[in-house]
Amino acid sequence: MTFARVMIFSLFTLLAFTGFANLVPQVQGDPPVEEKIDVGSIDMAGMVLLGEKLFSGKGTCTLCHNDMGRAPDLLGIDLAKEFPERIADKSYEGIAKGKTGPKAIEEYIMESLVDPSKYVVPGYGKKGSNDKISPMPKADTAPIELSKVEMNAVTAFLQDKAGISPTVPLPSADEAPKATGNDEDEENEPATTGVAAITKYGCATCHDLEGSEADIGPKLNGLAKRMTDAKILEAIVKPNVVIAKGFEADMMPDDFGEQMRFSELNLIVEYLKKLPE
Amino acid sequence: MALNHTSKLFALFILAVFVLVPDVAFAAADAAKEAGEALVGAPKPTRADYPMIGGLNARTLAWGFAQMHLFLAAFVLAVPMFSIVMEYIGHLTKDERYDSMAHEFMKITMSAYSLTALFGGTLALTLFLFYPHLMGYLMKVFRGQFLIYALLFLLESVTLYIYYYSWNALRYGNRKWFHMSIGLVLNTVGLSLMFIANAWATFMMSPSGVDPATGAVIGTVWEATRNPLWNPVNLHRFIANIAYGGAIVGGYAAYMFLAEKRAEVKAHYDWMGYTSNFIAIAGFLPLPFAGYWLMAEIYAYSQQMGITAMGGILAWLFIIQAVLIGTIMLAANYYLWCGLMRTDRGAQYAKYVKYIAVVIVGGFLVWVTPHSLILTTDEIRLLGGTHHKFLGPLGIMPAKNTAVNLMLVFTFLSLQMFYRSSRVPTVSWAKAGNMVIIALYIIGCTNIVFAGLYGYITPTVYKVGASVPQVVSTLSIIVFSVIIDIFMLRGAKSEKVHWGRMSERSQYALFVLPVAFTWLMGLMGYIRSSLRTHWHVYTVMKDQSPDAYIPTIGQAGNTITVITLSFMAIMVFVFWLSRLGSTSQVKPS
Ligand code: HEM
Secondary structure (H helix, E strand, C coil): CHHHHHHHHHHHHHHHHHHHHHHCCCCCECCCCCCCCCCCCCCHHHHHHHHHHHHHCCCCHHHHCCCCCCCCCCCCCCHHHHHHHHHHCCCCCCCCCCCCCHHHHHHHHHHHHHCHHHCCCCCCCCCCCCCCCCCCCCCCCCCCCCCHHHHHHHHHHHHHHCCCCCCCCCCCHHHCCCCCCCCCCHHHCCCCCHHHHHHHCCHHHCCCCCCCCCCCCCCCCCHHHHCCHHHHHHHHHCCCCCCCCCCCCCCCCCCHHHHCCHHHHHHHHHHHHCCCC | CHHHHHHHHHHHHHHHHHHHCHHHHHHHHHHHHHCCCCCCCCCCCCHHHCCCCCCCCHHHHHHHHHHHHHHHHHHHHHHHHHHHHHHHHHHHHCCHHHHHHHHHHHHHHHHHHHHHHHHHHHHHHHHHHHCHHHHHHHHHHHCCHHHHHHHHHHHHHHHHHHHHHCCCCCCCHHHHHHHHHHHHHHHHHHHHHHHHHHHHHHHHHCCCCECCCCCCECCCHHHHHCCCCHHHHHHHHHHHHHHHHHHHHHHHHHHHHHHCCCHHHHHHHHHHHHHHHHHHHHHHCCHHHHHHHHHHHHHHHCHHHHHHHHEHHHHHHHHHHHHHHHHHHHHHHHHHHHHHHHCCCHHHHHCCHHHHHHHHHHHHHHHHCCCCCCCCHHHHHHHCCCCCCECCCCCCCHHHHHHHHHHHHHHHHHHHHHHHHCEECCCCCHHHHHHHHHHHHHHHHHHHHHHHHHHHHCCHHHHHHHHHHHHHHHHHHHHHHHHHHHHHCCCCEECCCCCCCCCHHHHHHHHHHHHHHHHHHHHHHHHHHHCCCCEEECCCEECCCCCCCECCHHHHHHHHHHHHHHHHHHHHHHHHHHHHCCCCCCCCC
């Protein structure tokens, strides 16, 4: 009897802990997914978008670069003002020293990525290093391991945020990232045509595409006249930034950006632009 | 006979020395390795290289076996540590009760020992079967150390058996010293075992002695062993194990107390429960500090890893940790308060209980209240990937530090009250002494609160600094009151403690402790492994297995619960076995 009482009591305690663990927000931490970049077809708008994705995804930059004070809040501060000021700082001795203009900003950002300790933003150095050693890991080595193209993309994104047109080179064929061991699942084979991509992501369930006559979302014919490529991209990846007239926010799924490959996104944009008016 | 023992002891001593100078042993292994081998990097298995065996989930299996092994090992390592202390106290005070209790503790340990080995073996098998590349790499890094581990395990078995079975043969006088020496060797071997295993676990988090770019082995075994997180984990586990062992034995005592009818046996188990709870609290009080040190070293090793720990997915885990620790504190305190019933003077202290309760519950609430920046599911997802925004330095803000320190101080006060309730000081300066202690508490707590307030108004980076004076205050209160008490209670008039005069309900607090501790330990293991994110060996060898993701807290919690249940079932079996050993059938007439 005592035994049963003790066991029931212990079980109850255990269940309380388990229940609590199941009540807090549940998020699975997935390993970074390799972006397959279509060298040749990606343009600068694509690079900026890729950079944004990498910034909070594989690059893990938002882990430190946020409004919590561990590192400069790159998404919050006025980069157009801050970056030139850093380069002009007396104690700055890096490659962009004495230079100005978009190219200098590119060099400064790239240097921050591959050699963070070259210049440490005052107040952010490693404890006890008198701002000589940066706590930021090199972006091109483990655990972050961005490729050259990916670092270019992140740089393009930050230049874009600083209000300059990105000056980074577009990737050329021989820079294509090597296939890694982590092969994708069968069903996640990238779509290779616009129609296939549209089908794969079910756009036609809401938009009148491929004769679906769906009317949950607006007609997409004649987009090329109304919108730039970048705007179309944005409408797909961040549908809630600009809402089409006569429709409501939060209707279109906002996670296509996470699911899609860049190649697919490009295919879809091309496909949409070619729709008859 | 005595000579025989002496020679055995001598042999054991020599072995222990050999073990304590790891460089000697490692250097031998290294020398053999030195013969100019080409540097090969860490293996890079692809997903297809991970053996799939009968649809079993490799990670869950390894997780379960590792955790079971750790639970049992922590218990088996911890009990001899406080057994020997108790043996020594018994020897000093000539109070046989201590000696018998230490012996009884050991009896429980003996039945758990072979199970520890069993799970250890199963774990090793699982790892080699499912993760051959990783294990191959670790073997390359640690070379002969695996053999030393095996050797130590053998030695542990031998000493453990000798220590236990020679108990009654070496009970008094000089022989007792022999016996305690065996215990010392046993504990040395046990700790070395744990330190070696810790080296493997911490190497996987903060590898050293290998080429950072390729993972090629370039250093000695000692360099890989002495990686940045080795000592912090050694200390944290060492202390946690003691607290854990105390909690489990306390559960055993509580059960025996409830199940017994005979008053004198009840009294014995009440005393055993009290002592175990004392051990658990003594181990518990320094734990948060060891935890902070561990966390600080993680930040120093890699800010990225530190922020991963305290941010996003794992940030919520620390809230759960806070709830568990709070539960443990409340249960331990509740038990102490109930204990005031045992003395006739206790009632005089009982009136303070409500104030202590307010502080402990209040502190608990402050601690579990999520920092305003705690993330919702959507916010975490938005930040993408494995890594997230983080919650300020160490995630635990000055308010929380203040709460934790006050809770520790007041838990200590509960302990001190009970201790005092059975002793009336007779020294002439007793009044003055008491005033000093009260002043100590007041000044200390004021200091803790003000340092907390100061922490609030200083910029982020200096907040951590504010916690140092708080810790110093807490430790000063504890250390100085103990010192004053020692002198003041010399020759004190002892009041009778009515052991056994305890409510049934109070015993349930002693069950909360082991359950919460076991679950907490499982949770922390999950955190430690998750910090490596998608790496087997952080920054050096990637995890390409299908299980390279961090499970959600709910999934992890369910797994931990299942493991905890299995462990409880095993402990029930172990206790039953140790009872069985001392029951004998009455001869039929
Ligand atoms: C508040 C500050 C604390 C922090 C930051 C902290 C952090 C950690 C971490 C990262 C681990 C994993 C390392 C390992 O597996 O050994 C760990 C283990 C553990 N912690 Fe803590 N801890 C803290 C306080 C505590 C407290 C107060 C307790 C006691 C209730 C505790 C109990 C444990 C246990 C039982 C383990 C597992 C030890 C083992 O594996 O043998 N920790 N802690």
